[in-house]
Amino acid sequence: MDQFLKIFVGFDDREALAYHVFCQSIIEQCSAPVNIIPLCLKSLTKIYRESHHDGSNPFIYSRFLVPYLSNFRGTSLFFDGDMIFKTDPYELIPKDIDPNTAVSVAKHHYKTKFKTKYFGNKNEDYPRKNWTSVMIFNNAHPKNQILTPKFIQDQTGKYLHRLSWLEDHEIGELPLEDNWLVNEYAHNNEASLLHYTLGIPCIEGFQNSDHAEEWFDCYRRAMSGYTLGANSNTDSV
Template identity: 55%
Template sequence: MNIISIVVGFDQKEAVAYHVFCQSIIEKASLPCEFLPLAENTLSEYKETHKDGSNKFIYSRFLTPYLKKFTGWAIFADGDMICNVDIKELWEKRDPTKAVQVVKHNYKTKRNIKYLGNKNEDYPRKNWSSLILWNCEHPKNRILMPQFIQSQPGSYLHRFSWLDDDEIGELNKDWNWLAIEYPDSESAKLIHYTLGTPCFFEFRDTEMSEKWINQYQKTIEGMEK
């Protein structure tokens, strides 16, 4: 059976975002999905040595091929997203000639501060790594062992510098639509609340926030009955 493997960034500061995102996938999926939360306390073989970053999975995302034992495919996604379509659509875009496939954003941020007062700086290939379709068995990805990731700077990892450019496949922008940074879009397949999930008070009334709030309300409906 074809099972979609999804590794999702998890940070206790916004745990609700993880659950809302997973629910948004489950209720629309036409294939079985397995979810692996990148919770820091579960990664016993990886010790975070980087001192920067606004969330707990900023570097552990690159463990995805390792966690999958360098076999098959997996989707990595930041937890601050919602899915508007059947995730099978993304799964079917797997290209065996590529090591990864990402949305190749090219933008300047509208805000230099994001959620919880974190700095939000511009840099090359910003947000490319927030949604990755991983070819876990690609030979170039075998370098991504815990010790290697611990030793590399963020610029190296988030720019996929262990790969040649032609090994980085491109996905349509609808698969990682940046709320606030991009105009409102009804065609967005994955909405990414990169500046701040509407679970944070200051982002409850921002561009496309109503879509996240509606999904949140659907998620908790069953709990309240």
């Protein structure tokens, strides 16, 4: 692993607040410095043009650029933006990770309880649903070298999100607590990462979601710094 973690976070203009609250939780929980990189399509236009038109968010395919953006070196993490950390992100890295593992994910096996999610998007069941919402990439793994911008542009969502460039034994397994699906799974105070996969609590209709208060608490802590700064007397500066 590189000296400091590279954490790539999906950025959606419609949910910009989700990104900033998630970053607040990373900063609060990290035991060492991290590099936080937003996956924003506007900043990728020189290397990647989104050719897919079936995504519910703008980073649904660009997430697979993480090994490429990491120069195929070290370990990098990808997260959807609609999450908050409850523990140290460094603890997500398995201590005995197999070098033959190309990517590690929480291997969910569930049927959704809800037919729609944020902004009215369809919420359909499909194999390996939500596996790729949290990924720990072994960037240097030989099988990951195929993940170039052109390759990703040319593949279907089914191929990419089912991790079809890999054999099953090359996909490591994380505890479900490392990608706990709020409202799909029962309330869990032991979850290390809460994933508001149906919609973050500030979106209409999700204010009373399970674990909503934990998200709002993190939001308030982020905003308190802004409020303190805005209200401070800067005349003497």
